[in-house]
Amino acid sequence: MMGKGGEAAASAQHKEENEEEGDMVGVVKLISAEGFEFVIDKKAAMVSNTLRNMLTSPGGFAETREGEVRFPEISTAILEKICQYFYWSLHYASGKETAEFPIEPEITLELMMAANYLDT
Amino acid sequence: MAASSSSASASVAGNAGEQRLLDRCIDAAARCPASVEAWRRQRRSLERLPSQLADALLRRLAARRLLFPSLLEVFRHSVQEIDLSGDIAVDAEWLAYLGSFRYLGVLKLADCKKVDHSAIWSLSGMSMLKELDLSRCSKITDAGIKHIVSIDSLEKLHLSETGLTDNGVMLISALKGLILLDLGGIHMTDKALRSLQVLTQLEHLDVWGSEITDEGASVLKAFTGLRFLNVSWTHVTRLPHLPNMKYLNMSNCTIYSICGGDSEVHIPLQKFTASAASFGDIDEVFSSIVASSFSFLDMSGCSLSNLYGLQKMKSLEHLDISLNRVTDDAMEYVANIGMKLRYLSLKNTGITSQALCILAGTVPNLASLSLAYTKIDDSALVYISMMPSLRVIDLSHTTIKGFTRVEANSEKIPSLPLLEHLIYLESLNLEDAPLSDEVIPPMASFRALKYLYLKSDFLSDPGLHALSSASNLIHLGFCGSVLSNSGLLEFVPPAQLHVLDLSGCWILTGDAISTFRRHHPSIEVRHELTQELQPNRGSTSQVHKSRQLPRAKTKVVNSSADSRRHSGIFFVDQRIKYSREEMMEIQEHTQPNSVLHVVPLPPELRRME
Numbered sequence: 001m002m003g004k005g006g007e008a009a010a011s012a013q014h015k016e017e018n019e020e021e022g023d024m025v026g027v028v029k030l031i032s033a034e035g036f037e038f039v040i041d042k043k044a045a046m047v048s049n050t051l052r053n054m055l056t057s058p059g060g061f062a063e064t065r066e067g068e069v070r071f072p073e074i075s076t077a078i079l080e081k082i083c084q085y086f087y088w089s090l091h092y093a094s095g096k097e098t099a100e101f102p103i104e105p106e107i108t109l110e111l112m113m114a115a116n117y118l119d120t
Numbered sequence: 121m122a123a124s125s126s127s128a129s130a131s132v133a134g135n136a137g138e139q140r141l142l143d144r145c146i147d148a149a150a151r152c153p154a155s156v157e158a159w160r161r162q163r164r165s166l167e168r169l170p171s172q173l174a175d176a177l178l179r180r181l182a183a184r185r186l187l188f189p190s191l192l193e194v195f196r197h198s199v200q201e202i203d204l205s206g207d208i209a210v211d212a213e214w215l216a217y218l219g220s221f222r223y224l225g226v227l228k229l230a231d232c233k234k235v236d237h238s239a240i241w242s243l244s245g246m247s248m249l250k251e252l253d254l255s256r257c258s259k260i261t262d263a264g265i266k267h268i269v270s271i272d273s274l275e276k277l278h279l280s281e282t283g284l285t286d287n288g289v290m291l292i293s294a295l296k297g298l299i300l301l302d303l304g305g306i307h308m309t310d311k312a313l314r315s316l317q318v319l320t321q322l323e324h325l326d327v328w329g330s331e332i333t334d335e336g337a338s339v340l341k342a343f344t345g346l347r348f349l350n351v352s353w354t355h356v357t358r359l360p361h362l363p364n365m366k367y368l369n370m371s372n373c374t375i376y377s378i379c380g381g382d383s384e385v386h387i388p389l390q391k392f393t394a395s396a397a398s399f400g401d402i403d404e405v406f407s408s409i410v411a412s413s414f415s416f417l418d419m420s421g422c423s424l425s426n427l428y429g430l431q432k433m434k435s436l437e438h439l440d441i442s443l444n445r446v447t448d449d450a451m452e453y454v455a456n457i458g459m460k461l462r463y464l465s466l467k468n469t470g471i472t473s474q475a476l477c478i479l480a481g482t483v484p485n486l487a488s489l490s491l492a493y494t495k496i497d498d499s500a501l502v503y504i505s506m507m508p509s510l511r512v513i514d515l516s517h518t519t520i521k522g523f524t525r526v527e528a529n530s531e532k533i534p535s536l537p538l539l540e541h542l543i544y545l546e547s548l549n550l551e552d553a554p555l556s557d558e559v560i561p562p563m564a565s566f567r568a569l570k571y572l573y574l575k576s577d578f579l580s581d582p583g584l585h586a587l588s589s590a591s592n593l594i595h596l597g598f599c600g601s602v603l604s605n606s607g608l609l610e611f612v613p614p615a616q617l618h619v620l621d622l623s624g625c626w627i628l629t630g631d632a633i634s635t636f637r638r639h640h641p642s643i644e645v646r647h648e649l650t651q652e653l654q655p656n657r658g659s660t661s662q663v664h665k666s667r668q669l670p671r672a673k674t675k676v677v678n679s680s681a682d683s684r685r686h687s688g689i690f691f692v693d694q695r696i697k698y699s700r701e702e703m704m705e706i707q708e709h710t711q712p713n714s715v716l717h718v719v720p721l722p723p724e725l726r727r728m729e
Contacts, residue, residue, distance in 0.1 A: 085141050101141075103148035105155035109165040112145035112173055120141045 028055065029068035030083065032076040037068075044086035049119035073117070078110045082118065089120075146173075150180040156191065166194045171223065174198035182207065192217040199223070205230040205253065212239035219243050230255040230278065237264030244270040251276035255302065262288030269294045280304035280326065286312040293318050300324040304350065310336030317342040324348040328369070334358050352393070357400075361385050369393040371418075376400035379408040391416035395440070398422065403429045411435060419444065420465070427453040435460055442467035442490065451478040458482035465490040467514070472496060476503035483507055490514040492549070498524045498535040505538040513539075516551040516573070522559025537562040544568055551575035551597065557583035564590040570616075575599035575624070581607030588612045600624035605632035613640055621646040 028045045030038045045051040054069065071079060081103075088101050103111060139147075149159060159165070169177075174195050181187045182204055192214065200223050204210050211234040218227065219242030227249060229235055236259035243249070244267040252274060254260050260282040268277070269291050277295065280302045289303060289312035298319050304326045313327065313336040322343045333355045340346065341360040349362065352371035359368075361380035365387050368378065375397050379385050388410045395418050399405055406429040415435055421443040427450040430436075434457050441454075447470040454464070455478050464483070466475070467490045476496065480503035489507065491500070492514045498521055504513065523532040536559055539545060546568050556578040563572065564587050572593060574583075579601035587596060593614045603625045609632060613620065620643050622628060630649045637645050 082141075089141075101144060103144055105148060105151065105158035108145045108149035108155070109159050109162055109169065112142060112149065112177070113165070113169065115141040115145055116170060116173055 027067065030079060031068060031070045032074055032079040033072050034076050036076040036079070038079060038083050040083050040086060044083070044090055047086045047089045047120055048082075051118065071114075074114045075110065078107060078114050081107065081111055082114055082120075085115075085120070142173075146177050146180050149177055150184055150186055153186060156181070156186055160191060160194055163194070167197045169195075169198040171198055171200040175201045178202060189213045189217050193220075196221050197223070201226040203228040204232060206232070208233050210234060212236075212242070215239045215242040219246065221246075223248055225249060226251040228253040229257060232257055233259070235259065237261055237267065240264045240267045243267060246271050247273060249273055251300075253278040254282060255279070256281045258283055260284070262291070264288075265291045271295075272297065274298060276300040276324075278302040279306070282306065284308070289313075290315040292316065295319070296321070298322060302326040303330065304328040305330075307331055310339070314339050320344070322346060326350040327354065329353040332356055362387065365389060367391045370397055371395045372397060374398045374400070375405055377408070378405055383407065386410045388413050390414060393418045394422065395419065396421040399424075402426075406430070406433070409433075415460075420467075426450060430454070430457055433457050437461060437485075438463040440465040442469065444469055446470060448472055448474045448478065451475040455479050455482040458486070459484070461486050462509075463488045466494060467491065468493040470495070473500035473503070476500040479503065480506040485509050487544075488512040491518060492516040494518060496520070498522070501535045501538045505541045508542070509544060510542045511544045511568075512547040513542075513545065514549040515553060516549045516575075518553050520550065520553040520555070522553075522555050534559055534562060539563075540566060542566075547571035549573040551599065554578060555583075557581075557586070561586040563587065566590070567592070569593060571595045573597035573599075573621075574601075576601065580604070581610070584608070584611050588614060590614050591616065593617055595619040595621070597621040597623075598625070602627055605629055608632055608636050609639075611636075613643055617643055619644045619646065623647060 026042045027039050028042050028051070030040065030045070032038070042055060045055065051069065074082070085101060088099075092099060092101075149155060166174075178187070178195055178199055181191070182202075187204075187207075196217075199221060202218065202221075202224065203226075204214070205228045208231075210229060210232040215235065218224065224246065225248055227243070228251075230253045235254065235257045240254075240260065243252070249271050250273055252268065252271070253276075254264075255278045258281065260279070262283075262285055264282075265279075265284065265288040268274070272295070274295050275297055277292070277298060277300065281304065284303070284306045286308055289306065289308045292298070292301065293315045296319065299321055301316070301319065301322060301324070305328065307330065308327065309331045310333055313330075313332055316322075317339055320342060323345050325340075325343065325346060325348070328350045329352070331354070332351065334357055337351065337356045337358065338360055340349070340362060343362070345364060346362050347364055348367040349359075349365060350369040351359075352369045352373060354373060356370070357374045358377045358381065359379065361382060363385075366389060368389055368391070370378070371393055372395070375394060377400070378389075379387050383404070386408055390413055392409070392414070393416075397419070399422070402424070411432045412435055414433055416438040417430075417433070417436055418438070418440040420440045422441075423445055424441065425445040425447070427441070427446060430439075430453050436457055437460050439454070439457075439461060440463070442465045446466075451471065451474075454461075458479065459482075461483050462485055464486055471491075472495045476491075484507075486507050487509050489504070489510060489512070493516075495518075496515070497519045501520070504510070520535075522536050523534050525532060539548070540562065545566055548563070548566070548569060548571070551573045552575050555574060555576045557580055560574075560579070560583040563569065569590060570592050572587070572590070572595070574597055577600060579598065581604055583601065584598055584603055584607060587593065587598075588611065590596075591614055594616055596614075596617060596619070599621055600623070603622065604627050608622070608628060622633070623646055625647065628647060628649070633645055633647055633649055637643070637650075
């Protein structure tokens with residue numbers, strides 16, 4: 001899981017070097033209840049309206065400056081699923097391709113609450 | 121929180137647009153009994169579930185018939201709103217669980233036929249319940265009311281068409297916080313209504329079909345906050361002055377006065393339903409309404425011949441004067457107040473095409489027009505084409521033929537192309553108008569047309585074929601025609617078509633209809649014979665199989681057969697004219713639209729009454 005997070009960070013950093021500075025560029029670190037860190041593209045995090053508000057509101061949140069958001073209520077497994085959804089959503093948002101986003105019935109309740117909190 | 125609750129409600133509204141993760145979760149949780157088992161023991165999560173999520177999940181489970189009494193228990197701490205209306209399984213066992221829901225605010229059990237007074241007993245003593253709907257639970261009697269009146273928190277109570285009597289109604293006076301009380305269809309008398317005087321918070325009172333008279337109606341004065349009142353099908357003729365009344369229904373009453381007989385006072389009525397009512401002095405009744413906010417009037421079946429009383433009602437948006445004796449002379453009054461009109465029904469009145477001539481140009485916002493059962497003919501179409509906002513037109517049971525003649529023996533001039541000017545026209549009803557095949561083709565080019573209803577003995581194969589190019593058509597009625605089997609099988613349906621109504625096409629055989637259905641599985645075909653065909657068709661899985669089999673063979677056919685080769689040969693059976701690829705192509709065309717099966721038709725697009 002850490003490996004995955006690292007990979008995402010590496011690819012994101014690579015991107016950062018190439019792209020210009022802007023609101024959608026860069027990475028953000030999401031930290032689960034257990035302290036696991038997921039580094040994802042800001043663009044992906046924007047799928048969540050809650051994160052979008054945090055990251056775009058001028059100077060409001062400490063999260064904006066430090067680029068990391070803690071979720072003491074969201075477990076690692078759920079946060080990973082959420083991150084997968086962000087990227088899945090980015091990929092399929094255009095609507096041209098379709099694929100089912102798999103949700104295991106065991107995690108539906110927890111994921112539902114996290115999705116509700118993140119407004120996604 | 122506000123945003124999330126709206127998303128939860130959106131998830132129930134349907135799958136329109138892009139689905140959010142939240143909706144996907146609810147969907148996955150309520151997929152099948154096995155998925156329910158996967159989460160139902162997660163007690164800690166269930167207790168933490170925000171109420172709007174719990175409500176949405178429960179609604180989804182109920183809609184998919186996955187609920188059962190002991191499953192209800194897991195929602196005990198989270199759910200605030202439950203709607204089990206129409207679920208005939210709901211009985212005392214269900215209510216025993218529901219009675220323990222601590223935060224339940226809304227409970228809807230309309231049409232739950234097994235709910236009786238002993239089942240209701242579980243609900244007594246609920247402390248948060250604000251709304252209870254027991255409409256049409258016919259087993260609820262006065263004994264059941266005793267349990268309900270112990271719920272002090274109630275604000276909305278629906279008891280229409282239950283087994284209540286005066287004695288039960290009088291008990292309701294204990295519920296001082298009531299804002300809405302629906303007692304429609306109960307044989308209550310003035311005595312019971314008088315006992316309800318103490319309910320001064322009432323804003324909505326429904327007592328249709330009761331034994332109430334003018335004497336009881338005078339009691340309504342006590343309800344100064346009343347905004348909605350339904351006294352239809354009662355003996356009430358005079359209402360006291362109710363200063364805040366916005367919605368009034370006095371259908372099937374004799375109406376003398378709606379504001380205590382005082383000509384000085386006015387009531388800010390917005391919506392007045394008075395179908396099949398008779399009036400004392402109609403002008404006096406209407407003069408007591410504040411015209412500037414009056415937007416909805418239903419006076420169908422009132423035997424009126426004069427519309428003089430309408431002349432000040434310039435804010436009307438909805439006007440139904442069907443089944444009246446009005447003639448062309450009265451149209452002047454409608455034209456006068458036409459500016460804001462969006463809906464107008466002149467169905468079954470004495471008007472002729474001349475009436476449309478008067479209306480043309482005065483109704484810029486009119487979206488829906490019904491002229492069914494009137495004496496209008498093709499000459500009306502030119503005036504109708506001058507009503508630019510029309511979306512729905514009902515011309516059924518008229519003498520519209522689709523063409524006009526300048527003189528008796530001169531050439532036919534098609535009249536339906538005139539309607540092409542109506543760029544928003546979505547629904548056109550021409551049932552039982554004497555149309556023949558030759559006048560159908562222009563309708564295929566009405567750009568926005570989605571619903572077309574035709575029914576005529578003179579229609580046959582060419583008429584149906586002409587509609588193949590009506591690209592936006594969703595519903596096509598082609599009833600009572602002399603459509604032949606080969607005509608049906610040759611028909612290439614428009615890509616969007618979802619329903620093809622062939623009722624009364626008496627020449628068609630069951631074989632032809634089932635062949636057509638096999639070729640176009642996404643189209644719902646309606647015909648008298650389809651009832652018999654249903655069992656033969658078997659389950660849906662069989663349909664899928666039959667759809668996939670030819671597809672598997674397509675590749676083989678591709679390499680060997682060439683459809684062009686067959687051109688020029690005369691086919692006795694039109695079905696073999698198409699190569700398998702062509703058939704498949706037609707099928708592919710229709711498949712993406714199977715989505716339409718789940719999309720409910722918007723009410724305004726449905727057939728006009």
